[in-house]
Amino acid sequence: MSDVASQLTTADGRPLKAALATAQARAKRRAFFLVLPLLAFIVITFAVPIGQMLQRSVYNDGFSQTVPALTQWFEANPKGTVPDEAAYAALASDLNLMKETRMAGDAGTRINYVVSGMRSLFTKSARKAADLEPPYMAALLDIDEDWQDPRVWNAMRTASSPWTLDFYTIAFDRERDADGKLVKVDENQRIYFKLYIKTFVVAAVITAICLLLAFPVAHLLATLPMAKANLLMILVLLPFWTSLLVRTTSWIVLLQGQGVINSILVALGIIGDDGRIQMIYNQTGTIIAMVHILLPFMVLPLYSVMRVIPPSYTRAARSLGATSWTTFRRIYLPQTIPGIGAGVLLVFILAVGYYITPALVGGADGQLFSNMVQFHMTKANWSMAAALATMLLVGVLVLYWLYDRLIGIDKLKLG
Amino acid sequence: MVASSDNAFVSFEHVQKSYDGETLVVKDLNLQLAKGEFLTMLGPSGSGKTTCLMMLAGFETATHGEIRLDGQPINQVPPHKRGIGMVFQNYALFPHMTVGENLAFPLEVRGMGKSERETKVKRALDMVQMGAFANRRPAQLSGGQQQRIALARALVFDPKLVLMDEPLGALDKQLREHMQFEIKHLHESLGITVVYVTHDQGEALTMSDRVAVFNDGRIQQLAPPAELYERPDNSFVAGFIGENNKLPGVIEELNGDRAVVCLENGERIHATAVNVRAKGEKTLVSIRPERVEFKPELIPEGSHTIDAEVLEVIYMGDILRTRMKVAGHDEFVLKCRNTIDQVPLSPGQRIRIGWNPLDARALDMI
Numbered sequence: 115m116s117d118v119a120s121q122l123t124t125a126d127g128r129p130l131k132a133a134l135a136t137a138q139a140r141a142k143r144r145a146f147f148l149v150l151p152l153l154a155f156i157v158i159t160f161a162v163p164i165g166q167m168l169q170r171s172v173y174n175d176g177f178s179q180t181v182p183a184l185t186q187w188f189e190a191n192p193k194g195t196v197p198d199e200a201a202y203a204a205l206a207s208d209l210n211l212m213k214e215t216r217m218a219g220d221a222g223t224r225i226n227y228v229v230s231g232m233r234s235l236f237t238k239s240a241r242k243a244a245d246l247e248p249p250y251m252a253a254l255l256d257i258d259e260d261w262q263d264p265r266v267w268n269a270m271r272t273a274s275s276p277w278t279l280d281f282y283t284i285a286f287d288r289e290r291d292a293d294g295k296l297v298k299v300d301e302n303q304r305i306y307f308k309l310y311i312k313t314f315v316v317a318a319v320i321t322a323i324c325l326l327l328a329f330p331v332a333h334l335l336a337t338l339p340m341a342k343a344n345l346l347m348i349l350v351l352l353p354f355w356t357s358l359l360v361r362t363t364s365w366i367v368l369l370q371g372q373g374v375i376n377s378i379l380v381a382l383g384i385i386g387d388d389g390r391i392q393m394i395y396n397q398t399g400t401i402i403a404m405v406h407i408l409l410p411f412m413v414l415p416l417y418s419v420m421r422v423i424p425p426s427y428t429r430a431a432r433s434l435g436a437t438s439w440t441t442f443r444r445i446y447l448p449q450t451i452p453g454i455g456a457g458v459l460l461v462f463i464l465a466v467g468y469y470i471t472p473a474l475v476g477g478a479d480g481q482l483f484s485n486m487v488q489f490h491m492t493k494a495n496w497s498m499a500a501a502l503a504t505m506l507l508v509g510v511l512v513l514y515w516l517y518d519r520l521i522g523i524d525k526l527k528l529g
Numbered sequence: 530m531v532a533s534s535d536n537a538f539v540s541f542e543h544v545q546k547s548y549d550g551e552t553l554v555v556k557d558l559n560l561q562l563a564k565g566e567f568l569t570m571l572g573p574s575g576s577g578k579t580t581c582l583m584m585l586a587g588f589e590t591a592t593h594g595e596i597r598l599d600g601q602p603i604n605q606v607p608p609h610k611r612g613i614g615m616v617f618q619n620y621a622l623f624p625h626m627t628v629g630e631n632l633a634f635p636l637e638v639r640g641m642g643k644s645e646r647e648t649k650v651k652r653a654l655d656m657v658q659m660g661a662f663a664n665r666r667p668a669q670l671s672g673g674q675q676q677r678i679a680l681a682r683a684l685v686f687d688p689k690l691v692l693m694d695e696p697l698g699a700l701d702k703q704l705r706e707h708m709q710f711e712i713k714h715l716h717e718s719l720g721i722t723v724v725y726v727t728h729d730q731g732e733a734l735t736m737s738d739r740v741a742v743f744n745d746g747r748i749q750q751l752a753p754p755a756e757l758y759e760r761p762d763n764s765f766v767a768g769f770i771g772e773n774n775k776l777p778g779v780i781e782e783l784n785g786d787r788a789v790v791c792l793e794n795g796e797r798i799h800a801t802a803v804n805v806r807a808k809g810e811k812t813l814v815s816i817r818p819e820r821v822e823f824k825p826e827l828i829p830e831g832s833h834t835i836d837a838e839v840l841e842v843i844y845m846g847d848i849l850r851t852r853m854k855v856a857g858h859d860e861f862v863l864k865c866r867n868t869i870d871q872v873p874l875s876p877g878q879r880i881r882i883g884w885n886p887l888d889a890r891a892l893d894m895i
Contacts, residue, residue, distance in 0.1 A: 429588055430621035432608040434635035435686065444634070448625045 164507075171500035175276035176224035180217040181208040185274045193294065197267055202250035205261075209243035212236070227498065228269040228280050228289070235260050264292045281501035285310075306486065310505060313483040316401065317465035323405045324412040324461050325454065332416035332453070336423075350413050353406060362474045365403045369394040369475075395477030403471045408464055412457040419453030455521045463510050537561035537597070538722055539585065539690065544594035546580050554580050556746040558594070562724065564689075567716050569725045571733040572743030573769070581743075582692055582726050587611050598690065609638075614683035614691040618698055620675045622667035628654070628678050629663035635686040653685040654678075656715070673704045680712065684719065693725045697732065709735050730770050734758060742766050759817075763804055764892040767815040774821070774861050776814045780891065783808050788891050790814055792856040798833045799886035804893050812891045818850075818864040820888040824872065828883035837861065839878040849874075855882070 122130040178185065183204035191201070212218040222236030239257050246253045254261045268290055272278055283289065287304040288296045298304065331350065335343050353361060368374045376390045385391065393399060423446070431441040469484035476485070483506055490499035517523065539562040546555040555577040562568050570578035583589040584596060587608030595602050603611055622631050632650040641649075654660045657677035667675055676696060683691055693712075697705045713736050716723050727733055733740045734754040742749045742757065742765070750762040761767035768775070781797065782789040788802040790812060800814050822828050823837070840859055841852040848864050851874050855861035863882065865871060874880070 424619065424621070426617045426619060426621040427623060429586075429608075430615065430617055431623070431634070432588075433586055433611075433613060433615040433692075434638065434682070435609050435612070436634070436638045437609055440638055445623055 167500045168504055169500075170496050171281055171504045172278060172497075173276050174224060174273075174278060174281070174497040176220045177270070177273035178276045180212050180215065180221045181270070181274055182211070183207045184270060188271050188274050193271065197251075197262075199249055199251050201267075202254055202261075203248070205254065206243065206246045206250040209236075209240045209246070212240045213243045223495075224273050225266065225269050227284065227495070228273070229263075229265050232260070232266060232269070235266070265290070268292075268294050281497045282505075284498065285501045285505055306502065309481070309483055309486060310509070313466060313506075314509065316397065316482060317462050320401055320404050320408065320465045321412075321458050321462045323401070324409055325458060327405070328409055328412035328416055328457065329450075329454075332413050332420050335413070335417045336420035337425075347417075350410055354410055358407065358470060359474075361407065362403055362471055365399070365406070365475060366394055369399060369402065394475050395480070397476070397480045399475040399477065400472045400480035400482070403475050404465055404468060407471060408461045411460045411464060415456035415460065416450065416453040419450050419456075423449050451521065455517065459514070459517055462513065466510060467506060536563070538564040538566075538599060539724070540597045541581070541585075542595045542597070544581075544584065544591045544596060546577070546584060546589065547592045553592075553746055555584075558748065560741060560748065560751070562722060565720050565722055567713070567723045567725065567736060567738045569727060569733040569737040569740045570743055571727060571730060571740050571769075573728060576743040577746040578726050578741075578743040579694060582694055582724060585724065586613055586615055586692055612686075612688050612690075614686065614688035616679050616683045616691070616693040616696040618695045620667070620679040620696075622675055622678055622682070624667055626666075627663065628659070628665050628667065628670070631667070631678065632663075632682050632685050635682065639686065649685055653681040656684070657681045657711075672700055673708065676700060676708060677711075680715070684715070684721070688721070690722045690724070693723065695727050696725075697727075697729075705732070706735075712736065734770070742769060744769070759888075760803075761815065761890065761892070764813050764815065764894070767890065767892055772818050772862060772864075774816045774818060774855075776816070776856055776858065776861075777894070778812055778814060780805050780808050780810045780812055787886070788812075790891055792835075794856045796833075796835050796856055798835060798889060800889040800891040801887055802891050805891050811894045813894050814889050814891050816884055816889045818862040819848075821861075821863045821882055821884050823863065823874075823880045823882045825881075829885050832883055832886055834881040834883040837863075837880050837882045839874045839876055839880065841876055842874055853880075853882070 124130055124133045181204075184201075187201050187204045209218070212221055218236045218240035219233065222233035225236065226233040235258055239254065239261075242257055260266060269280075272280060283296065285306045287299050287307045289299050291297050331346075335346055335350070338346065366373070370376070371390045371392060373394075375393065376385075379385045380387050380390065393402065427445055427449070428441050431445040432438070436444065466482075467484055468482060469488060472480050472482045472485055473488070476482070483502065487499045487502045487506070490496075490502065514523075539560075541558045541560040544555060544558040545553055547553050558577075558581060560568075560581075570581060572578045580589060584591050585598075587603070587606065591604055596604055598611065598613075622628075623634070626634065629650055632653055633646050636646045636649055650663070651660065654663060657680055659674060659677050659681065662670065662674065662678070667678065670678065676699075679696065683693075696712075697708050700708060709732055712723075712725075715721075716736075725733075725736065734757070737754055739751060739753055740757050741751045744765050750757060750766045752760075752762075757766065758770055761770065764775070767773050776790075776792055776798070778790040778792040778798075780788055780802075781791045783802060783805070786802045788800050788805065790798050790800050792798065792814075798814065800812075805812050828834060835855060837853040837855045839851055839853050843850040843852070844867075847867055849867055849871065851863040851865070852859070853861045853863060
């Protein structure tokens with residue numbers, strides 16, 4: 115077939131394919147110029163920052179740029195070599211350099227991420243660096259015994275290159291022991307990965323509640339007469355038009371210990387005054403507030419799918435002998451799958467990355483993974499924040515891939 | 530064939546339907562169907578025919594009156610327990626199921642075993658010549674094929690009554706005509722009772738045992754096709770079914786069913802009185818275009834003839850359609866067959882036309 119096509123020529127003898135390409139080139143160029151502004155905008159505001167974030171999670175030159183001598187020694191001696199006098203001499207010279215460039219704090223912070231309590235070791239030693247005399251090993255150990263800790267040397271070796279996986283090691287609640295092996299950190303220090311899993315679980319719970327609440331509403335919207343449906347639609351969209359802070363504050367008013375709901379329950383005698391239910395500043399508060407905020411994202415795709423399902427399908431099923439439940443399960447529900455898929459994906463992805471609501475109403479145990487990202491950003495630990503954010507991104511992409519495998523992304527219908 | 534209210538298979542008794550409590554969509558419907566009958570509900574949109582069908586299927590409840598199926602009142606029976614097969618206007622084939630699954634669905638919900646199901650599905654598909662399509666999705670089929678599947682699905686569980694709601698509306702003319710015959714043949718070979726809703730009069734005449742012409746929530750006439758066409762009861766039926774010439778006038782003589790009508794220009798014609806009661810009453814005389822004659826030897830002796838001026842002759846292949854000015858009206862049409870020995874008429878020609886008084890029906894004025 116392609117052989118025949120390649121032999122075809124236009125009336126003046128040019129190959130048909132070449133003629134077609136030139137004929138379409140102009141249209142293609144014009145189309146490209148039309149999308150160029152948006153393309154540039156996306157590249158500048160989205161692709162580049164994301165790329166930088168990904169890079170920062172594996173790149174940190176806080177230590178490596180201040181230790182030229184140590185870097186040389188690490189290159190000359192393979193991993194596992196016990197640091198000798200030459201190593202300590204290199205360290206002393208680098209500490210001197212740190213003192214001059216006032217970089218001891220930065221360098222210490224970088225090592226401190228991996229081995230806690232090491233920032234002061236660097237600042238203290240750098241302060242005294244000018245007075246150091248050979249033999250450097252003894253002199254440095256004199257300042258602090260920690261200088262012979264193999265974990266410090268291991269950490270310095272990996273940190274001497276700006277490219278590192280240290281931050282991912284931390285994010286997965288692992289650390290390197292004295293032999294350089296990856297081990298789990300102490301039970302009570304495992305925070306990141308646990309929170310990561312918890313965030314996905316909470317997001318799944320929120321998505322499930324949203325689906326259960328939104329499905330009947332969307333069905334009602336799709337079947338009501340236009341005038342009533344529009345009114346109901348406004349009620350559904352109302353949360354969209356209200357400021358996030360106003361909504362969250364009103365939840366605080368409703369749910370807090372001395373709030374409206376508790377007071378009503380006490381007044382009705384359902385609970386005692388001392389048995390007021392804690393519904394906010396904990397995980398319950400996070401879930402309630404986020405369900406409220408994300409509900410429209412579930413209702414709208416469901417509605418857009420349900421609206422175009424003709425009532426004749428359910429009628430046909432009923433006339434063929436199916437009960438209303440069978441009709442719903444076998445005929446109606448399968449046809450709403452594109453809407454369910456879109457709503458679930460949308461709500462879940464938004465919930466996984468949500469930050470402001472858990473921060474306001476989450477209390478101590480209602481915090482999600484994004485709050486941890488924010489925490490490290492305020493501490494200027496950009497690499498750690500980037501590593502955590504990358505984990506979130508990867509998690510969402512994996513789910514997206516799963517969705518495509520199970521349901522098919524072409525079935526997605528957003529409205 | 531025509532059923533009385535005692536032995537009727539389906540009967541509507543004084544059925545009324547209102548959606549808003551202010552207007553009646555169906556006004557006092559009385560209708561009996563015999564077993565095995567093919568009845569068509571014909572009428573313009575909004576005449577109440579689809580509402581009647583939906584009440585019979587169970588998707589709408591009658592505001593008043595009783596609907597009986599095989600002697601049992603079914604007003605309170607939910608649609609899935611009525612055992613009525615239905616073909617919908619847009620076919621309503623379930624898009625997420627294959628053709629085979631669509632057909633197996635009514636058998637499955639009845640708890641039928643797998644092997645029996647397969648036999649029945651295969652037989653139903655073969656019946657509509659779609660045996661090779663069991664594994665296709667409805668979206669992969671053409672309109673005509675979907676129509677056949679919808680038909681097979683409505684028949685696969687052997688219902689005694691099948692309802693069809695404008696099932697051929699979405700097909701092109703040729704396919705529609707072909708499917709009309711197929712549905713008719715299926716009806717005959719299976720012996721099922723069919724209630725068919727359409728607004729296409731040609732379809733109604735071709736397929737039905739009886740046709741109920743609906744307008745304004747009432748049955749205007751319920752009769753076999755030939756009677757409906759040749760002897761319409763009132764002006765609505767005469768105007769809705771087929772092409773019709775209407776000449777307004779006043780009854781001058783009335784003797785039994787024979788009447789003499791004085792037209793607006795003073796000319797007199799013989800007509801058959803249908804629903805006119807007294808002399809001096811205004812009337813609309815209806816004459817089918819193919820029953821108008823202009824050759825003297827074909828006009829019955831003694832009947833009035835009337836002047837006509839040919840305005841236009843339209844060549845339509847099998848027939849020649851001649852538009853003429855008669856008694857002051859220039860929309861009078863005469864149809865004659867395009868045969869070798871046909872006398873050609875030309876515009877401007879003046880002729881005398883006449884007809885058998887039986888074909889000129891004096892109807893009510895609308």
